[in-house]
Amino acid sequence: MRDKNDFSEGTLALKNLLLEPPMENSLNIRWTFRHYFALFARLVLAAVFIYAAFGKINNPLIFAEEIRMYEILDLSPLLYIIAIVLPWVELLCGIAFITGIFIRGASFTLAIMNMGFIAVIAYRTLSIMNSGDTSFLNVFFDCGCGFGPTYAWKKLLEDTGLLGLSLILLFTREHRFVLLRLRK
């Protein structure tokens, strides 16, 4: 007769990846500043990226046009594929942060994406400055980030902040209110 705990090796590996150790009772353990900060960072990132994603998911054509404005990619299948996929990845990362599933994978994804955003926004800012003799603080455009047109310096600052939060989440171990916990 098969024992209930008789996991096959594959199942066990999956279980190790996802579930171990069992969830602690988050409320009975002392919360330190790090726990609060990690939760705060998760909620901020989740709110920002879920909001941004919803604006773009239903308008891939418009989002593609916004990406095209950067003059890095021409209209091509790649551009459309980015416009289709990127908002969904943002949404999934947001969900990951809220539920606490795959927090590290999500923060790594967002860290990489934010570095990319900062790079392309800086590139576009520079090209606008060169073409129009505008000073850095006056560069104003719609970055296609999902929040409408804004000053480039503000956007760069925001994205640097988001990048910082993602990196902190990537390296922190003090998570509370998570559905799945990785083995440390």
Added chain:
Amino acid sequence: MRMRHTIIQMVVIWSIGIAVAFSYNAFSDKGINPFIKIVYEESMKTPVSEEGEGIVLIDLKQLRELSRDNMYILDASTEDDYREGHIPGAILFDFYQFETYADRVLPLIDPEGDIIVYCSSPFCDSSSFLATELYSMGYFNIYLYKDGFSNWQDKGLPVEKGLQ
């Protein structure tokens, strides 16, 4: 080990993201075919008549330079917006009721003619969608007046009201 798990998680997130994105894109009304051949041209240096030369983005000045014969102006916004005001001679083609308006409007249009598409403001999206949709149906002389009706109105140009 931590790094490996992080990478695995990231791959899982991206795989789910890609799968969901393409499935959603396939079923959504606003889904796009990434392999469609659309080329936006910023200028009007070439007359666009041959297949595949693309949708042409035009501004107000270029719109007024277009010749008037065999030209159709389509207003892609809703009936209410259209009734409140539209470019004189424009035909209502509400993109979000595509089937209805396709039956009503397309028979009136000569596929060889120039089609100008606009909607209420630079920020509305129905004109881009309509332009893309018509282009993929084989209407190749499409001009997209992206600044839209608000720009037309701001310049004090004549406005027509009501349904024709």
